[in-house]
Amino acid sequence: MEVEYKTIRNTLVVRIKGELDMLVADKMRQEIDRRLEENSIKNLIFNLEKVTFIDSSGLGVIIGRYKKVSAVNGRMFIVGAKNPVEKILHFSGVNRLVPMYSSEQDIINL
Amino acid sequence: METSLRVGTLMSIINYVHFEFPSLPENVSFARSCVGAFVSQLNCTLDDIEEIKLVVSEAVSNCIIHGYGNRNDGKIEIMASLRDDRSLELTIKDYGKGIENLEQALQPSYSSDPNRMGLGFTFMKSFMDEMEISSQPREGTSVLLKRHFLNRERQAYA
Numbered sequence: 177m178e179v180e181y182k183t184i185r186n187t188l189v190v191r192i193k194g195e196l197d198m199l200v201a202d203k204m205r206q207e208i209d210r211r212l213e214e215n216s217i218k219n220l221i222f223n224l225e226k227v228t229f230i231d232s233s234g235l236g237v238i239i240g241r242y243k244k245v246s247a248v249n250g251r252m253f254i255v256g257a258k259n260p261v262e263k264i265l266h267f268s269g270v271n272r273l274v275p276m277y278s279s280e281q282d283i284i285n286l
Numbered sequence: 287m288e289t290s291l292r293v294g295t296l297m298s299i300i301n302y303v304h305f306e307f308p309s310l311p312e313n314v315s316f317a318r319s320c321v322g323a324f325v326s327q328l329n330c331t332l333d334d335i336e337e338i339k340l341v342v343s344e345a346v347s348n349c350i351i352h353g354y355g356n357r358n359d360g361k362i363e364i365m366a367s368l369r370d371d372r373s374l375e376l377t378i379k380d381y382g383k384g385i386e387n388l389e390q391a392l393q394p395s396y397s398s399d400p401n402r403m404g405l406g407f408t409f410m411k412s413f414m415d416e417m418e419i420s421s422q423p424r425e426g427t428s429v430l431l432k433r434h435f436l437n438r439e440r441q442a443y444a
Contacts, residue, residue, distance in 0.1 A: 198347045199311040229318075229336075231343040232405040239403055260336040267412070268405060 179204055181211060187219040188212060189280065193226040196234030196261075205237045209244070218250035223280060225256030230264050242274055253283050301327065302367035309350045309360035309380070317364060318342040324366055325374055330435040337413040338374070338433070344406040345378040345429050352398065353382025353427055373434040376414075381426040388421060 177194030188211055192204075211217065220241055224230075238254070245252045254276045257265055265271050277283055303324050307313045318339040325338050346362060354360035365377040385391045397404035411417050416432040 195315055197311075197314050197343055198351065199314060229315075229339065229343075231340055231347065232403050232409065233347055235405065236403045260333070260340075263333075263336075264340065268403070 179207070181207070183211070183215060183217065186217055187221060188215070188217045189221045189223060191223040191226070195229040196224075196227050196237070197229065197231050198233040201233040201237050205240065208237070208241055212241075212244065218245070218248060220245050220250065220252045221280060221283060222252075222254045223256050224254060224261055225258070225279075227257070227261050230261045232268075235264070235268055235270060238270060238274065253277060255280050255283065298369040298371065299367050300370050302365070304363070304365045306361055306363045308358060309354045309362055309382075310358050311350060313362070314343055314346045314350070317346045317362075321364065321366055321376065325368070328368060328372055328374070328435050329437070330372075334435055338376075341410050341413050341431060342376070342378070344409050345431070348406050348429075349378065349380035349382065349427070351402075352385070353380035355383065371434065372437070373432060376431040376433075377428060378431075379426065379428040384423040384425055384427055385419070385421040386423055388419060392419075 177192070177196070177200045179193070180191040182189040182191070188208070190208060194200075208220070212220070222238060242252050252274050254265065254270075254274050256279060257276060265276065301324075303320070305320065307316065321342045322335045322339040326335055342364070346364075349360070349362045350356060360380060360382055363377075363379045367375045369375070390396055392407050393404070394408045395404045407417075410429070410431060414431040414433045416430075418430040419427065421427040
């Protein structure tokens with residue numbers, strides 16, 4: 177599992193590759209929170225294009241960050257989720273809270 | 287062990303696997319991949335296999351996080367068996383602290399840990415046909431899960 181972090185103005189883009197489970201969830205949560213606080217970032221984009229597996233530990237990181245970002249009136253998006261990840265995001269209702277797009281470009285065009 | 291005894295008494299078991307490993311987070315992915323590969327013998331769909339992998343991931347994560355409180359030296363056992371009616375029976379067992387209030391633990395969205403979503407049992411119940419939990423405080427928890435699969439060919443026309 178690899179994670180790439182990129183800051184574009186006041187938005188943090190988190191690009192994840194591999195399987196998102198409890199092995200990586202805690203570390204990723206801490207790393208995202210640190211970056212959100214240190215750089216006073218408002219918005220967050222999770223790029224899940226290369227995520228091949230997600231379970232409730234991974235969903236917990238996403239929902240937790242959504243609560244954090246929303247609390248400071250920031251916006252959060254998920255891009256590139258494909259099956260089986262997309263299916264789990266729908267099944268758990270995450271898609272009703274966090275808008276989902278097919279690519280990062282789609283959000284830049286908003 | 288229990289599974290091998292049943293091979294003798296119940297002729298419907300066509301294959302089984304029994305393995306154990308310490309409660310290391312690295313083993314969550316190992317366990318779900320193993321069971322996924324084992325189930326693929328049934329010639330079920332890729333969606334079916336992904337659902338089973340998710341269920342195993344949730345059950346093993348529960349053992350590590352809740353059963354052993356994130357300790358790495360606990361023992362987790364998995365027993366999986368395939369039957370000739372195209373069904374899977376899966377037992378995931380730990381010897382950890384057990385669940386004090388099972389009714390509460392089974393509530394959707396309930397979690398004893400605020401950083402978690404409480405979706406583990408919900409996923410297990412949703413993607414399996416049957417779920418049975420036995421737990422004794424300070425002795426451990428065992429989750430029994432059953433799922434029946436359609437033929438991939440038949441499912442395509444369903």
